[in-house]
Amino acid sequence: MTSPDQSWWRDAVVYQIYPRSFADANNDGTGDVQGMIGKLDHLSRLGVNAVWVSPWYPSPMADGGYDVSDYCDIDPRFGTLADADEFIAGAHARGIRVLIDLVPNHCSVAHPAFRAALAAGPGSPERAMFHFRDGLGFDGAQPPTNGGSLFGGPAWERMVGPDGPEQWYLHMFASEQPDWNWANPAVAALFDDVIRFWFDRGVDGLRVDVADSLAKDMTFPDTPVDPVTGFGTPGFFPGHPWWNQPELETIQRHWREIADGYSGQHLGERIFVCEANVKPLDALIRFVDPGRMHTTFNFDMLWCEWTAGSLRAMIDRNLIAHASVGAPTTWVLGNHDSTRVVTRYGKPETGRPFTLAGPPPEWLGRLADYFSELPTDVGLGRRRARAAALLELALPGPAYIYQGEELGLPEVEDLPADVLDDPSYFRTGGRVRGRDGCRVPLPWSGTTPPYGFGVDANPWLPQPSVWAELSAAAQDGDPTSTLSLYRRALSVRANHPALGDGSLAWSEEYPGSVLAFTREPGFGCVVNLSPDPVDLPAGAELLVASDDLIDGRLPTDAAVWFALR
Numbered sequence: 001m002t003s004p005d006q007s008w009w010r011d012a013v014v015y016q017i018y019p020r021s022f023a024d025a026n027n028d029g030t031g032d033v034q035g036m037i038g039k040l041d042h043l044s045r046l047g048v049n050a051v052w053v054s055p056w057y058p059s060p061m062a063d064g065g066y067d068v069s070d071y072c073d074i075d076p077r078f079g080t081l082a083d084a085d086e087f088i089a090g091a092h093a094r095g096i097r098v099l100i101d102l103v104p105n106h107c108s109v110a111h112p113a114f115r116a117a118l119a120a121g122p123g124s125p126e127r128a129m130f131h132f133r134d135g136l137g138f139d140g141a142q143p144p145t146n147g148g149s150l151f152g153g154p155a156w157e158r159m160v161g162p163d164g165p166e167q168w169y170l171h172m173f174a175s176e177q178p179d180w181n182w183a184n185p186a187v188a189a190l191f192d193d194v195i196r197f198w199f200d201r202g203v204d205g206l207r208v209d210v211a212d213s214l215a216k217d218m219t220f221p222d223t224p225v226d227p228v229t230g231f232g233t234p235g236f237f238p239g240h241p242w243w244n245q246p247e248l249e250t251i252q253r254h255w256r257e258i259a260d261g262y263s264g265q266h267l268g269e270r271i272f273v274c275e276a277n278v279k280p281l282d283a284l285i286r287f288v289d290p291g292r293m294h295t296t297f298n299f300d301m302l303w304c305e306w307t308a309g310s311l312r313a314m315i316d317r318n319l320i321a322h323a324s325v326g327a328p329t330t331w332v333l334g335n336h337d338s339t340r341v342v343t344r345y346g347k348p349e350t351g352r353p354f355t356l357a358g359p360p361p362e363w364l365g366r367l368a369d370y371f372s373e374l375p376t377d378v379g380l381g382r383r384r385a386r387a388a389a390l391l392e393l394a395l396p397g398p399a400y401i402y403q404g405e406e407l408g409l410p411e412v413e414d415l416p417a418d419v420l421d422d423p424s425y426f427r428t429g430g431r432v433r434g435r436d437g438c439r440v441p442l443p444w445s446g447t448t449p450p451y452g453f454g455v456d457a458n459p460w461l462p463q464p465s466v467w468a469e470l471s472a473a474a475q476d477g478d479p480t481s482t483l484s485l486y487r488r489a490l491s492v493r494a495n496h497p498a499l500g501d502g503s504l505a506w507s508e509e510y511p512g513s514v515l516a517f518t519r520e521p522g523f524g525c526v527v528n529l530s531p532d533p534v535d536l537p538a539g540a541e542l543l544v545a546s547d548d549l550i551d552g553r554l555p556t557d558a559a560v561w562f563a564l565r
């Protein structure tokens with residue numbers, strides 16, 4: 001049974017489930033909640049402490065479920081509320097906490113509140129739930145501001161009513177995702193009910209989607225024009241009218257009070273994890289000030305290049321910043337929005353979170369820095385990803401595993417264009433291929449697709465023909481497999497008193513291209529990013545290695561954990 005540890009979240013290993021692609025119990029090609037229930041034993045054996053379930057709500061799936069039409073139900077393709085209850089109970093029975101996605105910045109155009117807003121006239125309370133504005137220019141044919149959507153194109157969509165074109169509404173993401181108006185107390189009240197609905201059902205925490213937006217500067221000023229796209233800059237920069245507005249603090253403190261109202265129950269504190277890309281780090285850290293949110297998802301690590309200098313600087317600045325407010329740092333190698341770690345680390349440039357099929361189109365402008373079109377050495381990438389897993393799991397604080405990382409899955413970079421589903425693909429006229437390559441359904445068993453994902457239905461995205469050896473079943477009995485590495489590391493982590501929350505001390509006796517640190521009592525980790533094999537400290541007793549040692553020495557792009565006596 002779950003331990004009554006109130007602060008479980010300070011060192012939990014959290015496994016992200018993307019429901020569409022995890023396991024398909026009803027064999028319709030799409031993952032579902034019964035499929036998730038069927039894999040709880042896999043998660044238990046893997047040794048994770050919590051799961052984060054990406055949106056499972058009713059949704060037209062214009063953005064993979066991040067376009068929610070009902071926050072208090074389950075999409076029929078995924079199952080029912082009874083299935084969700086069964087999943088939560090089954091996870092809890094195995095000592096696994098459950099986090100789910102909360103999507104408060106926007107909903108779906110199919111949400112009843114948005115439909116009501118469309119039906120009601122300008123100036124109505126229904127429209128005040130969203131950001132409706134008259135257009136500019138003759139006949140209001142120009143959008144109210146120059147804002148650009150993060151998925152490409154303009155961030156305003158003009159409605160067409162029975163009498164023709166009328167007002168515009170704001171959507172920071174796809175046009176099917178209208179932004180809620182957080183200046184309206186009725187929106188806050190709606191989300192209070194949603195949060196309580198899920199806490200009352202037993203979920204242990206909420207991952208807050210786009211937690212750095214929600215509140216907008218209600219004067220809606222234009223932003224600097226991106227000379228290439230012609231739209232206002234959509235990405236985060238300090239002072240941007242859509243990001244990190246001061247009102248967020250009030251929202252977050254209020255949510256924290258709701259969560260704290262549930263504390264003292266037998267499963268421990270209910271928590272919030274922010275998805276926030278706020279820069280600089282000093283500004284992000286305000287989100288986890290005492291009395292605000294519990295943790296924030298670490299994009300700094302997810303986007304860090306594979307060099308010892310960058311990694312060490314990233315680790316230090318995060319540990320120092322988080323310690324200054326008493327919050328744990330999270331550690332992250334992947335999620336459903338980024339190129340899988342095996343592929344990122346297999347490219348000549350390792351610090352780019354997204355892949356392109358060709359050279360970056362000019363209109364990507366500054367965002368092009370985040371994209372790589374370079375070829376992948378999957379073997380090299382997997383080797384580094386295994387080492388990175390040991391680094392991640394040895395650091396102080398909670399760690400996240402994106403489904404399939406434990407299998408060493410690479411990004412599927414060659415999905416045919418006609419199966420792509422990501423709105424960023426469509427909103428950029430196919431120039432950005434989007435995030436489907438990290439969302440390909442998991443291989444569980446068997447030698448041909450669907451590899452036990454379902455029985456024989458074609459998965460919603462096709463799986464590569466070469467994934468047989470990557471299936472969970474194929475890796476199960478192989479002590480050298482990535483699955484075995486994760487199981488072993490998580491087992492050591494669960495039982496070693498030095499691991500989890502706490503601190504680390506860098507060992508300075510190695511060259512700067514090697515990461516080496518100790519944790520008390522008696523634990524050491526070395527990650528070799530240098531071109532040459534390195535020795536382990538005298539007396540080190542090996543606990544886990546990401547690769548075979550060569551004559552007792554740790555090869556390049558490998559990591560070890562050891563006990564020091």
Ligand code: NOJ
Nearest residue numbers: 063066173209210336337
């Ligand atoms: C972040 C989510 O992780 C991503 O998948 C989604 O497209 C955007 N937020 C919009 O909800």
